[in-house]
Amino acid sequence: MLGLVLAPAYFILIYFTFLATKLLTVVDTTFTETTASSPVLYQFYMALPTLILIKPISLMPALIIVLDCRLLDSWHSLKYCRLTDAKELILLFCFSVSLSFIWILLKIPTQPETTAQYILNIIPPVLTQLVSLTVAVLAIRFVASRNLVYHKNNDSLDSQQPEETLDYPTED
Numbered sequence: 001m002l003g004l005v006l007a008p009a010y011f012i013l014i015y016f017t018f019l020a021t022k023l024l025t026v027v028d029t030t031f032t033e034t035t036a037s038s039p040v041l042y043q044f045y046m047a048l049p050t051l052i053l054i055k056p057i058s059l060m061p062a063l064i065i066v067l068d069c070r071l072l073d074s075w076h077s078l079k080y081c082r083l084t085d086a087k088e089l090i091l092l093f094c095f096s097v098s099l100s101f102i103w104i105l106l107k108i109p110t111q112p113e114t115t116a117q118y119i120l121n122i123i124p125p126v127l128t129q130l131v132s133l134t135v136a137v138l139a140i141r142f143v144a145s146r147n148l149v150y151h152k153n154n155d156s157l158d159s160q161q162p163e164e165t166l167d168y169p170t171e172d
Helices: 002-024 031-037 039-052 054-067 071-080 087-106 115-145 156-160
Strands: none
Touching (some): 002 054, 039 054, 039 087, 054 087, 054 115
16 A cells, blocks of 8 residues: 555656756656666666655655554654654665665676576575665664554544454353
8 A cells, every 4th residue: 555655756756857867968768768778877767766755665664563553644653753863774775775776787697697697696686675674674663762652543433333352162
C-alpha cells in the first residue's frame, strides 16, 4: 500500500528531474533513449527522487511497524521524526542509493564467462539488499527511540460490537 501512495510522487519527481536535465544540459534524447545511451544519467533520474523522498521512504514503514498504525497515521507521525537526529540512517541510505552508481562504474559484465565474473554478478544484489535491510533496521530503531505513542481511534463499528473472548476447552 505504501508503494501505491509513494509511486506517483516518485514518478512525477523522475519526470521533473528528466525535464530539468533536458533543459539545463545538451541532452536531446527521450527518456528511454537516455536509459540506453547513458546509464549513469538514468541512475541519476532514479536517485534524485529517492533522495528527495528519503523521509517517507525510510521512516513510514518503520512508523507503521513500531506504532502499529495505519498508513495515513504514519504520514502524520513523520513530523515527530527529524532526520537530523538520524545521521547514521541518512548516511547509510545515501550509500544505498549510490551503490547503483558504483556498480555501473565497475562495469561488471552482464554475461559472465568465468567463475570470478559469476561471483562479481552475485555481489551487487546481495550487498544492495544487505544495506537496504540495515537501513530498515536502523529506521525501526530510530523510530522506537522516539518513544512515540499511537492512540487508535475507536471506530463506530468497534464500539457497537461487544468484545468477544475465546473459551478454550479444558480437561476436567
